[in-house]
Amino acid sequence: MSGNDLGPALATDDDRVEPAAVDRQAGFDRLIAADERLEPRDWMPEGYRKTLIRQIAQHAHSEIIGMQPEGNWITRAPSLRRKAILMAKVQDEAGHGLYLYSAAETLGVDRADLLDLLHAGRQKYSSIFNYPTLTWADIGAIGWLVDGAAIVNQVPLCRCSYGPYARAMVRICKEESFHQRQGFEILHTLSHGTPEQHEMAQDAVDRWWWPSLMMFGPPDEASPHSAQSMAWGIKKHSNDELRQRFVDMTLPQAHVLGLTVPDQDLRYDEESGHWRFGPIDWAEFHAVLKGQGPCNAQRMEHRRRAHDEGAWVREAAVAYAEKQAQREASGAAA
Ligand SMILES: [Fe+2]
Ligand SMILES: [Fe+2]
Secondary structure, three states, X not given: OOOOOOOOOOOOOOOOOXXXXXXXXXXXXXXXXXXXXXXXOOOOOHHHHHHHHHHHHHHHHHHHHOHHHHHOOHHHOOOHHHHHHHHHXXXXXXXXXXXXXXXXXXXXXXXXXXXXXXHOOOOOOOHHHHOOOOOOHHHHXXXXXXXXXXXXXXXXXXXXXXXXXXXXXXXXXXXXXXXXXXXXXXXXXXXXXXXXXXXXXXXXXXXXXXHHHHOOOOOHHHOOOHHHHHHOOOOOOOHHHHHHHHHHHHHHHHHHHOOOOOOOOOEEEOOOOEEEOOOOOHHHHHHHHHHHOOOHHHHHHHHHHHHHHOHHHHHHHHHHHHHHHHHHHHHXXX
């Protein structure tokens, strides 16, 4: 569905008269109001485009930085089976990064520039990846809680107003649900193993619980861009709504795991049917966001090094693409 394709059905691009600005805005508004998808060729307000670029880039950066804490355990996974699963999962995250950089490029930016912005510290990635993975149980806690929170955040994005982003999210969410299940299974095995294994699982959940709740972003009253993103159909639910949904979904699973979450204020509210949780330490969230988390410097240093070391691969890929294009051109001319 196109928002500004107002010309006659058979018109070529050359014939098409640019619709007046007011018509373009009206076309955009109509599409958003009808909850339809906007495509790259459609006209869109500059603010909408910029917001999407920022959000999709931040999302893409999070996928590739998110490979680091788990990559840390590939060589130390406790069995061949666990190693194979973890490698597949970490590769999935690289794939998510690629879908998302591609989606961002449909908005007229180059992924090389987005990576430069990340490396210069001018674009962010999710703060959750600035925490360390201290034991094997952390791999379980990340899958269960971090991928679990990502799913709750991302399922509504499958219906967001920008088509390429929405379609990327459909694929990503399918893989994320596998990630969440594998994390749950790791924790379930540990929790029902020896007392030491149970303790290791509980310790990991104790450390990852609050940072996972912070993944939904600041509380609604402190989230200045949310209202505009919701009006544009990019965001479908508020941060606090999604956080509550995550808590309600996760606590019955904690019960099955035989693990607890580190919150003394936690109680089930019969009347509303929701779990009520204690206050979140937003000072910690802002400190990690500002670069003072336990692993911020390490993550960025590793990312820059990986980028530099991969320069020859990018050069080779470009040279190969150019050669293929030349062959095709000379083939077409013959
Ligand atoms: Fe992912
Ligand atoms: Fe994932």
